[in-house]
Amino acid sequence: MDNPLARKLSHFTRLWASDEAALDVLSRQRVRQVNARHDLIREGDRPEHVNLILSGWACRYKTLEDGRRQIIAILLPGDFCDLNIFILRAMDHSMAAITPVTHAEVSREVLEEVMLKQPRITQALWWDSLVTAAIQREWNVSLGQRxxxxxxxxxxxxxxxxxxxxxxxxxxxxxxxxxxxxxxxxxxxxxxxxxxxxxxxxxxxxxxxxxxxxxxxxxxxxxxxxLFNPNYLHLDAEGQQYGANES
CATH class of the missing domain: 1.10.10.10 (Winged helix-like DNA-binding domain superfamily/Winged helix DNA-binding domain)
Known part of the structure; x- marks a missing residue:
């Protein structure tokens, strides 16, 4: 299982060979390369696809008017950049490559088709979205209390x-x-x-x-x-114990 997305999602749901094949399809959608320190998308842009990081490191960030920057998330291979981004009319933050990045541009139609046909992938992506939110909460705790x-x-x-x-x-x-x-x-x-x-x-x-x-x-x-407790990464997710069509 060389696909980083498949590796990650397998922690949340037991994937079948057909699931891994579908994830490979996602990973081959309009593969692009971005140089380090270049934006994948800027605040104010209209999002047209979901970026999937295949290799390299990227980040989400906000910049104040005086130039001060806050990195609000670090994106690693296997990470989707905002899975539900299609509902936005304009980006409320920017994403940039920290290193040279290879990423796939996944269209809404392709993503919805995979999720419709592969319920295990849908279940795993739910878990992944929950973990993304949990990571954000943990970063907030760090900034406020640690x-x-x-x-x-x-x-x-x-x-x-x-x-x-x-x-x-x-x-x-x-x-x-x-x-x-x-x-x-x-x-x-x-x-x-x-x-x-x-x-x-x-x-x-x-x-x-x-x-x-x-x-x-x-x-x-x-x-x-x-004071690091990895429970918020949900490595022992219940979904790992059964497939999405199984009880």
Whole structure:
């Protein structure tokens, strides 16, 4: 199962071969490449399709009139960019490539046809939408209540677990191409404060972050320090135990 979308959705629902084939069809819809630091879509644009990230990292963000930016979500391979975007007349936020990104542009018609014919995929996408909302809630908690150390440790844990879901980790390591500026914009910290916090995590022998590679030396210890509970990612989703047509 090399398709990152299929890998992720299989955590929510047991997929059949026909489901995996349908997801491969989605992943081949108008495949496009975007260079790093370029927008996939801008605030105010009219959305015409759903973007599915196939490779690379992207983000959702908002920019204030004075140029300050808040990253409100990090998008990884296997992630849809706003599944229900078709109801919008205009985007209320922007999406940009953090690294070079390959993505599929999935039309409403193709997506609706797959969901109609493949109920397991529909069930899995419901789960995925719930997890997306849960991640947003957890980020809100981090911005409002967690300390800087907890905040940074928490997002490192989350991104590592999400990458592991789609088979993009190697033991306790994963590629980590996001810059410190991006990470600061995602955690609501200044670049200086973010750098100091990463140094503290390094000094505690919890992480090694070098040459775009993150190694978590002790995931359990980092989770405890960061107050990270992966329950909001619903890795033990009930849907994994049965197919959508089964009781």
């Amino acid at each position: 300390t800087a150390l907890e905040r940074v440790g928490h997002i490192l844990c989350e991104l590592f677990v999400r990458l592991r879901m789609v088979g993009l980790t190697n033991g306790n390591s994963c590629e980590f191409p996001i810059t410190q500026v991006d990470l600061a914009d995602a955690t609501g910290l200044s670049a200086v404060h973010l750098n100091r916090t990463l140094q503290e995590l390094r000094a505690g022998d919890l992480i090694v972050l070098r040459d775009r590679l993150l190694t978590i030396r002790d995931l359990r210890a980092l989770q405890m320090l960061s």
